[in-house]
Amino acid sequence: MHGINRxxxxxxxxxxxxxxxxxxxxxxxxxxxxxxxxxxRVIPMIKQSGLxxxxxxxxxxxxxxxxxxxxxPFILMENAAKIKKVAEYARVKLG
Numbered sequence: 001m002h003g004i005n006r007x008x009x010x011x012x013x014x015x016x017x018x019x020x021x022x023x024x025x026x027x028x029x030x031x032x033x034x035x036x037x038x039x040x041r042v043i044p045m046i047k048q049s050g051l052x053x054x055x056x057x058x059x060x061x062x063x064x065x066x067x068x069x070x071x072x073p074f075i076l077m078e079n080a081a082k083i084k085k086v087a088e089y090a091r092v093k094l095g
Contacts, residue, residue, distance in 0.1 A: 006066035019073075022073045023070055023073055026067045026070065026072035026073050027067060027068055029050065029051070029063075029067050029072070030063070030064045030067025030069075030072065031064075031067075031068060033060050033064040033067065034061075034064040034065055034068065036060070037057065037060045037061055037064060041060075042057075047084060052085070
């Protein structure tokens with residue numbers, strides 16, 4: 001069979017598909033949150049009385065940035081792994 005492992009190729013292909021879809025939805029979420037921030041928060045604020053940003057605006061801007069740049073899946077997976085480690089440590093310590 002020419003040294004091709006079909007199961008590994010299928011598994012790798014499915015993993016690549018999931019990665020592409022996860023990045024696609026992350027970027028879409030980022031663009032939607034950037035649109036929301038810009039057109040429903042910042043521009044109306046400037047037209048009314050000036051720019052009075054609050055913490056939630058900066059959080060939304062940060063989420064937009066990491067989503068559009070493609071880091072949202074990485075950050076989510078890294079934090080999920082950390083939460084899993086903490087939960088496992090607590091389970092072992094608590095018995």
